[in-house]
Amino acid sequence: MQKELKNCIEHLKNGGLILYPTDTVWGIGCDANNSKAVQKIYQLKQREDSKALICLVADDRMLKKYVTEIPQAAQDIIDITETPTTIIYDEAKNLAKNLIASDNSIAIRIPDDEFCFQLSRKFNGAIVSTSANISGEPTPKSFSEISPAILKGVDYIVNLHQQKRNEKSSSIIKISNNGEVKVIRY
Template sequence: MISLKDDINNALKVLNAGGIILYPTDTIWGIGCDATNEEAVKKVNELKGRIVGKHLIVLLDTENKLASYVREIPDVAYELMDVTDRPLTIVYSGAKNLAGSLISGDGTIGIRVVKHDFCKQLIARFRKPIVSTSANYSGQPSPASFADIDAELIASVDYVVQHGQEEYSEGKSSTIIKLGPSGQFELIRK
């Protein structure tokens, strides 16, 4: 078994080169890339067979980095992150410093601050946000575990993280809440 440090280093090499990784998150296994690299984001969409304009989310390792990618963060965002007991993706207005295709037409972006150890370490070392989308082809069910991921999809990414392959998750995506600049919110996905 590869060490956690080597696994992270291998993933970093691929991310820095504009490649695609398959990795565990605090929800389900995800396909990811550098969220600031337009070409890498395009590769993820092509791999999944996604319709252009369908939203992808971005992962950060700490809430302290939110201000680098969102113009205004309503105070309620921090309160929501503190009280939630499951992974929470918040859709913010005023996205910035990300690949243009990640930002929706109304200027919003979905961001989740991860609690998963591997993700936190990877993103902290990468020093940029990472795209996260479920490790499946568009329209197919999300995998509950690594064993549920299509072999062809696994073979299509540039690096497959070794850490966590034997773990099982409930296969649940994050809760998604859309926050307006003044703090009003709308539940998108429970």
């Protein structure tokens, strides 16, 4: 795993795109602070850049670098959830501008996965995590279902867990600073 982490970090630091196993499905990732790399993901996925992307961070401490406020409801969900849950926060900061939604919100997940945790921790920053598919096509449930266009379009493919099969993306919940909670995807 250490070799894969080292290779990923090298590509992330150089503005590259990685294809990696997340705590949910295979994802395309890049440095969440690099607007050129974020744009490359939008182009590869053929996705409108008005549709925001998800980021992964290692822990609560790192989360605080990217959002102005962590509402208590969000902290409660982080503490008790047993399934992958992405939370959309108001008032994003310290991220590539083209990663932040038009309402200044950002979707962030703290993954319960050793590889993702170590990757974010050793990279010391947020990493984009979007499903490894062309926009509008089904999300691949395993590495073998990833399209050739995606495989050719990334700079590095992680050689771990390629036999792993995941059936479900994360839940997405928007938690506003005013306490309003809205389930986006369950």
